[in-house]
Amino acid sequence: MTQPTGTTRVLILGGSLAGTLAAAALAPHVSEVLVLERERVLPETPVPRPRLPQAAHAHMLWAGGADAIEELLPGTTDRWLKAGAHRIPIPNGMVSFAPAGWFRRWTETHYLIGASRDLVDWGVRAAVLQIPNIRMRTGATVISLVGNASKVSGVRVQDKDGQESVIDADLVIDATGRGSKILQWLGEIGGPVVEETVVDAGVRYASRRYRAPEGTETNWPVIHIQADPREGRPGQVVSIIPIEDGQWHISLSGTRGGEPSADEALFEEFARGVRHPLAAEFLARAEPVSDVVVYGRTANRQRRFEKAAMPAGFVVLGDAATSLNPVYGHGMSAAALGAVALRDTAAKMPVTSAKFATRAQKAVARPATAAWLLAVGQDRFYPGAVTKAPTLGDKLAARYVQRLSRTAIGNFLVVKALTDVMTMKKPASVLAGPAVLFAATRGLRRPLLEGPDLTERERSVLDREPLVRAEKSRTV
Numbered sequence: 001m002t003q004p005t006g007t008t009r010v011l012i013l014g015g016s017l018a019g020t021l022a023a024a025a026l027a028p029h030v031s032e033v034l035v036l037e038r039e040r041v042l043p044e045t046p047v048p049r050p051r052l053p054q055a056a057h058a059h060m061l062w063a064g065g066a067d068a069i070e071e072l073l074p075g076t077t078d079r080w081l082k083a084g085a086h087r088i089p090i091p092n093g094m095v096s097f098a099p100a101g102w103f104r105r106w107t108e109t110h111y112l113i114g115a116s117r118d119l120v121d122w123g124v125r126a127a128v129l130q131i132p133n134i135r136m137r138t139g140a141t142v143i144s145l146v147g148n149a150s151k152v153s154g155v156r157v158q159d160k161d162g163q164e165s166v167i168d169a170d171l172v173i174d175a176t177g178r179g180s181k182i183l184q185w186l187g188e189i190g191g192p193v194v195e196e197t198v199v200d201a202g203v204r205y206a207s208r209r210y211r212a213p214e215g216t217e218t219n220w221p222v223i224h225i226q227a228d229p230r231e232g233r234p235g236q237v238v239s240i241i242p243i244e245d246g247q248w249h250i251s252l253s254g255t256r257g258g259e260p261s262a263d264e265a266l267f268e269e270f271a272r273g274v275r276h277p278l279a280a281e282f283l284a285r286a287e288p289v290s291d292v293v294v295y296g297r298t299a300n301r302q303r304r305f306e307k308a309a310m311p312a313g314f315v316v317l318g319d320a321a322t323s324l325n326p327v328y329g330h331g332m333s334a335a336a337l338g339a340v341a342l343r344d345t346a347a348k349m350p351v352t353s354a355k356f357a358t359r360a361q362k363a364v365a366r367p368a369t370a371a372w373l374l375a376v377g378q379d380r381f382y383p384g385a386v387t388k389a390p391t392l393g394d395k396l397a398a399r400y401v402q403r404l405s406r407t408a409i410g411n412f413l414v415v416k417a418l419t420d421v422m423t424m425k426k427p428a429s430v431l432a433g434p435a436v437l438f439a440a441t442r443g444l445r446r447p448l449l450e451g452p453d454l455t456e457r458e459r460s461v462l463d464r465e466p467l468v469r470a471e472k473s474r475t476v
């Protein structure tokens, strides 16, 4: 551990997942961490807050992200589970319809956490606020950076009464999320122009919570009906994620031209119209307990701060640097792995060192880039997502992943490798290892499944009568 020298102050802009994890990552290496969050009050229980609209949508936390959080804040997984979250084994706890067909439910190799986003954040925040040298100031909106092209020395903040002040720091971390104004702020202090790439499949989300049918409140799988970018129609996805309070969180999503509606009466109709109606069959037997909420800011956006001549004393983390199409469920895990990378850099050199920000930005970019490549590898095939047609290389890479995904249905070694990558436990390079290449060449070891691989208990829910709905479709 690099021991704090003098009074080293780190300012973290944004007190959501990336911000709180960055605070936990740096606290052992500095004397003071101050988190600035524009939300007026952060809840003390796992409930929604206004400045986190995406929390109304299902959030899967893959093992790679959950393990990273546990590494930074030991005991967090227990806190989530005690509050009702589920530890869902993968691949056996997932009924997934991929482009090539139904996945087998092989023995557990990985897991994910099934919980609302509010519960995930609460578990992290509660742990972070117990660390003595971390403070959180709410109602504090950062309005600009202070410094110049060579060095950031602080930020200008507006409090809830409109009063402005400057706070100095040795290191500033931007974790203000997808809506970050960082490119503008950098421009204002004469900072570099940062390369930005956008791949936008025009995905819109519609989400709703249901009470799980009686007897399915625990040990229930994730139901995931995936899209197929090569089908030549908009990609439509349904996910049912078991969360706390005996509920299922359902998110529908559709790319440009196939977006789900905010109309409650059309929610299950959309679920029935995707590539397989299994999720709709389960929903027909469950009771909605929330409104339908929609969300449309889902473009993949990558800002290459690690390639720019950035001012010293400044690092960008989480969605502010790389925001991803949420369908792949990687944003939180990439942020958590980025925070671990920040901690590891701080363990090697003082955060006040001239090279710290450059090194940290490069380290933080690695997991984010891995998630970016997975997302755009699929999304660039949807109409209107990119201005240039996919290259031969893009097409070959996509075809290899497609072949692996098909082989995975009948080959444990390949499903394990794909799950390593999907859960962010290992980099995508494992898919190019000799054993996986050989397996891909040989193809399926077992036949494709004709239908979903359901247990007797799961199947018995489908034998129940569908519930009668009060909501009438606008279309009839």
Ligand SMILES: Cc1cc2nc3c(=O)[nH]c(=O)nc-3n(C[C@H](O)[C@H](O)[C@H](O)COP(=O)(O)OP(=O)(O)OC[C@H]3O[C@@H](n4cnc5c(N)ncnc54)[C@H](O)[C@@H]3O)c2cc1C
Pocket: 013, 014, 015, 016, 017, 018, 019, 036, 037, 038, 039, 051, 052, 054, 057, 058, 059, 060, 061, 062, 140, 141, 142, 143, 175, 176, 177, 178, 180, 205, 295, 297, 298, 317, 318, 319, 320, 326, 327, 328, 329, 330, 331, 332, 333, 335
């Ligand atoms: C519909 C949807 C579904 C998703 N599903 C998944 C999923 O299944 N799995 C997954 O891993 N990820 C998912 N994500 C992605 C995930 O939500 C983000 O990756 C994650 O929230 C990034 O965290 P962050 O801390 O970088 O940003 P955010 O969580 O957006 O937080 C930014 C914080 O900064 C604060 N802030 C903003 N501006 C200022 C300012 N000027 N001054 C002070 N504070 C400020 C905000 O109030 C907020 O608290 C989903 C996203 C969406 C949109």
